[in-house]
Amino acid sequence: MPASSEQRLLAALQAHAHAPENVDRLVEICNALIHVRRNEQMLPWADKGLALEPTHCGLLYARAHALRLLGRHAEAAASWRAHRSLAWPPLYCETRLGRDLYLSGEIASAIELLSEAVRTAGDSEERDAQKARKWLAEALLATGDPAGFTHWLARNRGDSGSYRYAEAPMWNGQRDLRGERVLVTHQMGYGDQFLLYASLRHWLDAGATVMFTCDPPIHGLLQASWPDCTVVPTERPLAVATTLPPEALAAARAFAPTLQATLLHLPLLTQHDSTPPTPFFPAYLRAPEDARARAATWAQALRARRPGKRLAGLFWDCAQHRVASNGSKERCWAGLRSVPLAQIERLTLDPALAREVEFVSLHHPAAEMQSGTPRGAISHYGPGIATFADTAACLEQLDAVISVDAALANLGAMSGKPTAVLANPTGEWRWGHAATSGARSPWMTGVTVLRQTEMGDWRDVISQATGWLLAPGPGA
Template sequence: MNDDLLNHLRDAQDRHEHEPHSVPVIREICRMLVALQREDAVLPWTEHGLALEPHDPEFAGLRTDALNLAGRHAEAATFLMQERSLPWLPAMFQIKLGYSLMMAGDLERAVALLDEARHIASASNPAVLTKATHLLGEALLKRGDGRGFRFWTMRNEDSGAGGSYRAIGIPVWSGEQDLRGKRVLITHQLGYGDQFLLAASLADFHAAGATLMLTCDQQIHALMQASLPDVSVIWTKRPLEMGGPLPEDIRAEVAAFAPDFQATLLFAPILANREGAPPYRFRPYMRPPAGKRQAAVEWSRQLRAQHPDKKLVGLFWDCEQRHHTEFGSTMRCWAARRSIPLDLIDQLVLDPAVAKQVQFVNLHHPLLESTAGVPAGDVARYSPGVFHFDDTAACIDQLDAVVSVDSGVANLAAFMGKSACVAVNTSGDWRWGSEGRSTPWIEGVTVLRQKTEGDWAPVVRDIAAWLMHASQG
């Protein structure tokens, strides 16, 4: 299928060489790039199209999306305001502008616009209502407002935001506060970091009297078992399609558990974030399996003997999804924008003042070194070996601190209660907050933020300063 689309794209690009002013050909190229999930490559074509057909709604919408993929959110918002008179579908202008403003950091205006979009779409367009509600929740969470969780759960229904299981015959949990004697199946979705974050809320279900079963990815199964000893943790594939039934490989275990309710992890924070509840924080709860910890203790003893008086600091800088062309442009671009270039990591590692105080430990999986690269200088590896996240956790458990971009590793370090410094891009995920050097959602994390999209150099200098301060402790 992709081969056919690629051939079609090449054919259209060849025709463009001979008909550079043909709007239909440019439109065809844009549509082929979208079909190939290469929306990040659409920008120059939309600009060419708009030069020939000013105020064209299709080119304007695609240009907005491409600017947001590139992290040029304020520019996207300005462009949308210039094109606000176009015949947008009801509520779509408010959604696009609200999203661009949210990602640019103008949360007050974003919340107002996304709420307006909800009201416009409520009467006639359920899909648009879902999108607006999901994004409104995200905007509220970015400004530290726990009311956003209930809106954010609409992500489950948003066709572009990932799937969730539907367990036939099990009632869906609808927010009941009294769960004494109830058995609740919590099914997973989203990425590793999301699972680490949201599973912190399972303590609230226990406090409400529930007995829990949790599904998770295989790569984190042993870690979640060790971290949640009061939960029955089983692994299965992550849902990719909306509303898929429970996988056959876990149906017998689920049936034996006999749940009274099912909820996805996305709903886990709702229990504690009810109206009038005090401000909520996700609290550390993760720990490595005892068997893995013993090997890690011996490893760290030897490494500290080789580097006396130095702090051991884990280092993670590259989000691997950015290297995979088979992933859609949204995932690839988001991963690329969260990653720090290797040459800047080299500057950090080779900084004489830092090197005098810190021994870095590479926290990337060994199989990913070919894409992440290997820093210059003396960066240790975890010699017992990293296979799954329980190994990474065992390593982190023995470190003094972790420096990471927004990733599963950053979340793991934070929820192990480790001193963590997280570097985020200009429009970082809501869990890292939106301003200052802390987040309202997670205790004990230092957040260092990009001021200019793509410019990591000041952030790396801030990391060096943070390390020098931390090494004095």
């Protein structure tokens, strides 16, 4: 963090000490905390300011923003509701209230409010209009409604970087793709790519010849999984309509596409089918042959050392929350999705589980050095985890997977393994919503969602995971 940013925060704190009743000094502290990427620490300062000036819009925003980062979505929603009558910019309050209603579980109210915000926005490209579309999309998708993918596509104009290959027109919704050569460009994170690239099957079945791009760390896995496609590794786009990097651009020109689509377009091909695909995202991932051979040899030896035991992969910590340079949203949300080591050891040290299950860490060694290693019945993948191809090869030899809400959960599901996802009360849309889909995902099979009832309390989730592993289903 630049010294000047910390100095700005120090100066703001010193100014407040000299004038504790000055609201402007408290606003300066909140702004300085945003500048040093410690937004979640704004809450006490916003509360102090609001005690002095209860309708200060800047401090109301700071308070609600900090509450959301801390996972206190119901309180954030209540704050927006209580102050809707203030002079907010158009859609500003509605979008944030709708988002926090969705994240707090009031999904029907969120969809109603965000739908009205989207209707009001029309074709507006303003930031809050884009936010309204994004959160309406995710609320709809959480209920299993594929109409959400239409709204999600608006992220191509907003908060998701994307590539634009100017030499081919963008796909306009046509269903008959016979004779078409389609370039699909990637975006978003590993988990999104693992999930949405499952829709490539529908594009191939519609007659398309496909080339697609992906992040380099998952290239080997995706090429092995889609041998009939050309797969090009390239950096992830960070801005809207970015030009392809030189090597990827040369590969695209050699492929000579007649159409381009982005990752976000892929689910739209079957969105309006009278009978939607079941599951919407079928399992498809397959590790490269050399990695599979190494994994099979390793698994055979481990099973010989642990006769009669089932092998269960275990992923418990999202490393992003340990990186100080990450933004507050990335750090805080990763922290809310991670399970403390002491809770994980309730699985690995459980005597009943130890008689039946050998856990296998699915963490990259460098990440596990940061998160710590649980004691008890846990092994490590002998060939080593260096790439996602290695992880997928290991997964193929396991009987079940337990993962927090991370790319590993998507990898397990899209590899066709029985997968238990340990999720906080908000979770991600792909795991559904407790009120509409219970412990199942509306989008994929073989997934059991074990949800917290209270943010931060993993005790009941770990108890459910123990029962899931001891039940006759998972990997039996």
